[in-house]
Amino acid sequence: MGLKRARIAVDAMGGDFAPDEIVAGAIRASAELDVDVLLVGDPEAIQTSIDKHGGVGTAQLEIIPAEGVVSMEEEPLTAIRRKPQASINVAMNLVKQEQAQAVVSAGHSGAAMAAALLRLGRLKGIDRPAIGAVFPTMIPGKSVIVLDVGANVDSRPKYLEQFALMGTIYSKYVLGIDQPKVGLLNIGEESSKGNELAIKTHQLLQENQQIPFAGNAEGRDVLKGEFDVIVCDGFVGNILLKFAEAVGEVMLQIMREELPKGWRGKLGTALLKPNLLNIKQRIDHAEHGGALLFGVAGVCIISHGSSQAPSIFNAIRLAKEAIDNEVLERIKAYNEKRLEQHQHSTEKASAS
Missing domain, CATH: 3.40.718.10 (Isopropylmalate Dehydrogenase)
Structure with missing residues (x-):
């Protein structure tokens, strides 16, 4: 299996140390891993953080504008519906529109899960992520x-x-x-x-x-x-x-x-x-780096809210590993086979 360059959307505004530590981890990832990182959030704040850390080539790093962030105090489902342009929503939309292959977020974990379910949906055959x-x-x-x-x-x-x-x-x-x-x-x-x-x-x-x-x-x-x-x-x-x-x-x-x-x-x-x-x-x-959200139709890594640059780097690496090893595709194929076998057994039992 040949490894391809991956495009990973990072919620730059999520987490206790956003955007500085998020950007620092993304810069390192873009330099050391075979990835293009899409930093999602307030363009001015992100650019300030990039400049603070010495900048990076635009071929590996791209800023995607978003408005607002879901705070830890907010009820996740209500917040992501009320803030359609929040950074976590925009990041999930990039995966849905196939402009990115994964999302990494150190923000509100409930909001990340709710956004993934609403925008990406569950995999067929999976009842809960x-x-x-x-x-x-x-x-x-x-x-x-x-x-x-x-x-x-x-x-x-x-x-x-x-x-x-x-x-x-x-x-x-x-x-x-x-x-x-x-x-x-x-x-x-x-x-x-x-x-x-x-x-x-x-x-x-x-x-x-x-x-x-x-x-x-x-x-x-x-x-x-x-x-x-x-x-x-x-x-x-x-x-x-x-x-x-x-x-x-x-x-x-x-x-x-x-x-x-x-x-x-x-x-x-x-x-x-x-x-x-x-x-x-x-x-x-x-x-x-973080934990993988299994069961949704996209690769999503949920990082700790207190994540700093090393953890964000490792979260992006974790996303890249999931992409390279086709985890999503394998789970899809596994479930399709399982559902086919279940249907066949049900039809066989009905016929007899």
Whole structure:
């Protein structure tokens, strides 16, 4: 599969540090990745940030005007309808009109999801979208994707079954796992454990031959690296995500505090610098850039609201990986095949 240059729309006005940090991350991405970045938002504010960071060639960076932004205090659905020219809406329209292949936003995650659903729509065969976040594990170089981490507070068993299918495709084609192991987040390993949602979902996953289901995963299993995909409802997943982010921040803070002071500390830090950088890359959520919104008809990366330049760069890289590995097309093909098989089975049962 030959890799092509990608066009990625970035909501330059979304996030706590917009537009400066968003622009800085986009500038780096345009220089280091094979992408053209479309910065969506207030042209004057964006240009000021570009000038502040030394400018960039117009061939790799383009400013797309938008008016307004959806703030964190606003109800997302109401706001995106009331502000059709807001930066997140304009960015989604670029994908809908095939002027861009992906959207990256560090703004209101609810607004990004609502805009994606209204403007791009859901993929056929997907009842609910899911936010999938990549977590580091204890095994060097190995990651696990967890979904849903916040798109759906309440879920049904068939939703989690669809999440497992989409996570399997991502794990196989983007994370490079030939035979992904799917786990259902639960309070015990036994199939009888958990609430009604967990018990019914376990049965669906076990019966679906397209899902390489390996059983229940307890909380302590998430970061062990024994599973490649873990599914859960968005309520539990969002708590898990924010807890993991806090653990990474606490670990980094403890390392800073425990390093010796004075010349010994400076010498030790210099000697350990490569190791410390590796540790940071493995546990810092900024290194992963953001989470993919699965199930909508377009590639959409939702970044943390506090994202700074490195995180935005990694979010754009994540979008590029999803495009290069044709995640959207593979999920479409997978679902079409699944729906055809279901229709065939239904017709066969009716005929008999």
